[in-house]
Amino acid sequence: MAGKFDPNQAQNLQEVEKQFAVKAVEQAQTYWNLLEKVHPRQLRLTKFDDEIYEHALETFPEFAAPHEKLEKLDEDWMKSKDGKERWRNFINAYEKKVQDYNFGSLIRTDASKEYNETNTIFVTRIQFYAIEIARNRLGLNDKAHEIAKEEARLEKEKAEKKKAGKKKSTS
Secondary structure: OOOOOOOOOOOOOHHHHHHHHHHHHHHHHHHHHHHHHOOHHHOOOOOOHHHHHHHHHHHOHHHOOOOHHHHEOOHHHHOOHHHHHHHHHHHHOOOOOOOOOOOEEEEEOEOOOOOOHHHEEEEEHHHHHHHHHHHHHOOOOHHHHHHHHHHHHHHHHHHHHHHHHHHHHHO
């Protein structure tokens, strides 16, 4: 019989890590598509949005006005000793409530910009929910909504031009 599992001694399996990364990217793409189609203030991410929002503002009063900590996430602040402890307590409160609460998610560090290599960090799903629910309710994702809509419009135009070009070449 195997001994007790020690997560500190566990080896990372590359294939499992890849699968988690793929899932995180898929979730980010889905969220960006939602930001394009639904105004952020009307977007609900979970059935616990109200509770998560209130709990986040209570636990992290620095998220309150002027909202600088939500507009631009400070990874060093989040991963400081105090930040880790506060986040750990926040995250654990959702263990039995929110499915996949501790799965990895990608989040934009600057709410006014799109997902890209320099504007993305890895967080847990419940951290993603807490931050994005607050950003949505406080209007901090309005700029991202406009960017996503414009990107979609440009993609549609590009596809229509390509389609029109194919019709000309076949006639």
